Amino acid sequence: MEPFSAWMQAKGPDADIVLSSRIRLARNLKDMVFPNRLTDDVAEKMLHQVEQAVNDLSRTWQMHFERLDHLSPIDRQVLVEKHLISPAFIEEPVKYRAIAIDERESISIMVNEEDHLRIQILLSGLQLEEAWTVANQLDDALERRLDYAYDSHSGYLTACPTNIGTAMRASVMVHLPALVLTRQASQVFTTLAQIGMVVRGLYGEGSDAIGNIFQISNQVSLGLSEEEFIHNLATVTQQIVGRERHARQYLQHNAGVMLADRVERAWGLLTHAHIMTSEEALRLLSEVKLGQDLGLLPKTKSTFTQLTLFTRPGFLQSQAGHELNAQERDQIRAQFLRERLREEVQSV
Known part of the structure; x- marks a missing residue:
């Protein structure tokens, strides 16, 4: 395991404030129950199918497939700390869970978290559109090898109703110390909630905002296209970046x-x-x-x-x-x- 992931290099637009951009896609396989109801034999079958699909893509995408129970508890925790997997993913039992990661650790696929697949792309700075391009290409490549659960009316079928539709979560991780120091952060976050955005802490849902680091993402994934969700979040993020810069100037001058x-x-x-x-x-x-x-x-x-x-x-x-x-x-x-x-x- 490499010490650093590529997204940690602080490169890309507004990387001094936008620490990372993330696109996450939830996908499930057709005619299989969701992970919390999988029997051992079906879970093993599903893992084998996904491993084969990842191996088929390994030459193009340089991805490595690893079962979670083959990793030590410490190695699993490091993956959480790198934001490559969720904290909930390493909760016991971890049998029949797996992770696929590329060499740069910009791509990760969680297998059997809340959904069968959680495809994630992480890039440094404000690069939501670039992350979506990669996610879309990888998703298409996987769909040619796996039969997704999809409904023409509802979209991609997911374990959680808030993910149904595009089943996409776009998010940015931002560093906002000046907005916190000038006590503007709560007002900004209230406004975000009113326009369908959610603000979470350092490691996502249920985590604290330590070190003035916040994750901002779309609340639901139904009703708009992926491109529209991404455009909305990018626009909001640019406005937040502008407010943070203004707050920094205010602190310097006053x-x-x-x-x-x-x-x-x-x-x-x-x-x-x-x-x-x-x-x-x-x-x-x-x-x-x-x-x-x-x-x-x-x-x-x-x-x-x-x-x-x-x-x-x-x-x-x-x-x-x-x-x-x-x-x-x-x-x-x-x-x-x-x-x-x-x-x-x-x-x-």
Whole structure:
């Protein structure tokens, strides 16, 4: 498993604020019950069909198929931390679940999550249309090998009614520290809810918005085409980016000393602390990134997303090669950040 996924490179339009763009398609196979009702023999048959389809595509798409129960619990957690699979996907039992991932870790397919297939494309920056192009091509290639459950009136049939229709969820992961600091975020999110958008935390549904990171996506997938959903979300995201930039300018002009003090204190803690929780690390890294984006702090070679991955529990244990208790993780996390940030600034 590679340390970083390609989408973590912070490249692409507005990548300083839009950390990633994601297109997710839910698909189910015809004449098979949904995953929560699959019997062992049917689940095995379905897994075999999907594995064959992925293997047929492996030369073109460079994808690798892996059963989840063949991966260690730590490796599964790292996949969640990279946003390649959902937190719910690694909940026991994981038998008859599998994951297909391409070499760049921009494409992932969850097999037997809520639906038989969850096809996901992740790109850096605001690249929803580009992600949809890839998702559509991959979906077509899979559909030529698998018989999807589809109704001419309702669209793609899914386990959850909110996914029926296009069965597409388009989302962006955005970093909005200035909107939070100026207390505009709640107003923005209320407006989004009124126009059919949903705001979630760092790891999607049910997760907290740690480090001023939010996921924004369409609420339903019925009534519009995929292109219309994507256009609407892209337009909304551009407006949010504009508001975040304006809020940053406001802070610089009206609270410059306070802002400089805040981001430099965050830098000081990250480069000197000996114990640090994952939540504190994310909060401080968020403030350091704001300082870097505004030219108040030196840049580092590692991107914000890469640094946040380094602080996550699963990744720390993966690098250590064994399980760590909470206190060990807090010490190793602090040591890593202390050494990494100092080294990267000195070598810039």
